[in-house]
Amino acid sequence: MTANLGRRPFPQEIVDLFVDELAGAFNLDSAYERVERRKALNNLNSTSKSFRSRARLHLFSDISIALSPDPWTNHNSLALQILLSQNPDIAQTVVTLRLVLRHDYSQAAGPAKFDDNTLPCIVDKLQNLRQLSITSTGGILNSWGTFGTNLLQVVYALHNRPTLETLILYQVSFIDVVLFKWSSLKKVVLHGSPIIPQSEQALPSFLQHKSNVQPESIALSTPWQDQPFITADDWTPIRNVKHVKMRICDDWDMTFARKIIHRTERQLESLSLLVQAAWIPNSRKFNGTTNPFSFQYLQSIDYEEIGLRFDKESADITINSILAFCACPALQIIGIKIRWFASQGKNSSELSDSTLSFEAMCLGKEIWSKLDDALSRLPALRDLQIEIDLLYPSESESRRRIAFLEQARLQWVPSMAFPHLSSKNGRRCILLTCKDIT
Numbered sequence: 001m002t003a004n005l006g007r008r009p010f011p012q013e014i015v016d017l018f019v020d021e022l023a024g025a026f027n028l029d030s031a032y033e034r035v036e037r038r039k040a041l042n043n044l045n046s047t048s049k050s051f052r053s054r055a056r057l058h059l060f061s062d063i064s065i066a067l068s069p070d071p072w073t074n075h076n077s078l079a080l081q082i083l084l085s086q087n088p089d090i091a092q093t094v095v096t097l098r099l100v101l102r103h104d105y106s107q108a109a110g111p112a113k114f115d116d117n118t119l120p121c122i123v124d125k126l127q128n129l130r131q132l133s134i135t136s137t138g139g140i141l142n143s144w145g146t147f148g149t150n151l152l153q154v155v156y157a158l159h160n161r162p163t164l165e166t167l168i169l170y171q172v173s174f175i176d177v178v179l180f181k182w183s184s185l186k187k188v189v190l191h192g193s194p195i196i197p198q199s200e201q202a203l204p205s206f207l208q209h210k211s212n213v214q215p216e217s218i219a220l221s222t223p224w225q226d227q228p229f230i231t232a233d234d235w236t237p238i239r240n241v242k243h244v245k246m247r248i249c250d251d252w253d254m255t256f257a258r259k260i261i262h263r264t265e266r267q268l269e270s271l272s273l274l275v276q277a278a279w280i281p282n283s284r285k286f287n288g289t290t291n292p293f294s295f296q297y298l299q300s301i302d303y304e305e306i307g308l309r310f311d312k313e314s315a316d317i318t319i320n321s322i323l324a325f326c327a328c329p330a331l332q333i334i335g336i337k338i339r340w341f342a343s344q345g346k347n348s349s350e351l352s353d354s355t356l357s358f359e360a361m362c363l364g365k366e367i368w369s370k371l372d373d374a375l376s377r378l379p380a381l382r383d384l385q386i387e388i389d390l391l392y393p394s395e396s397e398s399r400r401r402i403a404f405l406e407q408a409r410l411q412w413v414p415s416m417a418f419p420h421l422s423s424k425n426g427r428r429c430i431l432l433t434c435k436d437i438t
Helices: 012-024 031-045 049-059 075-086 119-125 149-160 176-180 205-209 251-264 312-323 348-363 369-375 395-400 402-411
Strands: 062-067 096-101 131-136 166-170 187-191 217-221 243-248 270-276 300-309 333-341 383-391 429-437
Touching (some): 062 075, 075 119, 119 149, 300 312, 312 369
Parallel strands (some): 096 131, 217 243, 243 270, 270 300, 383 429
């Protein structure tokens, strides 16, 4: 008699884990790798039913719709509408919707008008939507009138979607009432997107009865001086903000950054700053010696600075800026990235001296003493990452000095630069990386 052993089905959990690992193996910041990722997931989607559901979860979790002033070119939205109608399960996997407004202003004959009559039907099917991104690729859309009737209908309808928690605007102006009455938002990202006062255009009455937005996270890059986030007396929109990310490019940005940080320092938990220091007067920079912030719950600080010529004075200014954020006993993680420019000497000897002084600074402890003293007082600190880059005027000069930088990296001894901090227990990661960028 022959035994009927039968084949035991392969565990679906392992199949799902394999698909998840594959989807996560690609760098989503690279356009090429995003395309390759989609190809790989498409292959899995068409291979068998066991791969399909998980592959679709990654394939359709993030979708984009391109809009242009010419409605005859909006073909992908119609195809998406048909796909969602035929496959209702796909609509349930979509969590991010990106609306890309494409327009070439150099060839514009008049004001652009972006619209698509399939948008309301598509968005109505996306009941699990958590993030909306609106991007202008042809310059800043500084007129609310560029939003067509259907696009406005979608924006208004999503105010009543409790799952939607993130709004990202890239070079797109927005009516202040529309943003500040979006009560479900937990994260707001504005990049070069002016928030303009309410215009004479009639807005839906339901907006007047909604509570104000109180996001937990804001990210602001290249802000505009007429944004109510900056100038309004009512700072309700940032009352509960716990996570701030900002890019500071000039003196005006610095003033704004100080306002935001001072308004949120009592509840802030993480702060990320990119400072282009060359355009900011030294007297206006952060200074922990004279004006430190009074954080209570800050756990993570990520500070990146670029633009200064390397010398002892610049190093002192940078360290003083970092000290402004190092007075919170709750701090656990500190990331510091500094990009200095090598002094442009008239000959090779002066440039070599610049590199040698840079190396001495990295290997010595004098420049770090104030920072070492401040950090050694933080009982919760467990991770400190320091990355220093020295940028050279030309590629040929930088190549001759890579050896110096490599030597500095190899000879770096954290206990020499941070003797007090290194003597404390629990400091698991103190890393300094010296590298060259051309």
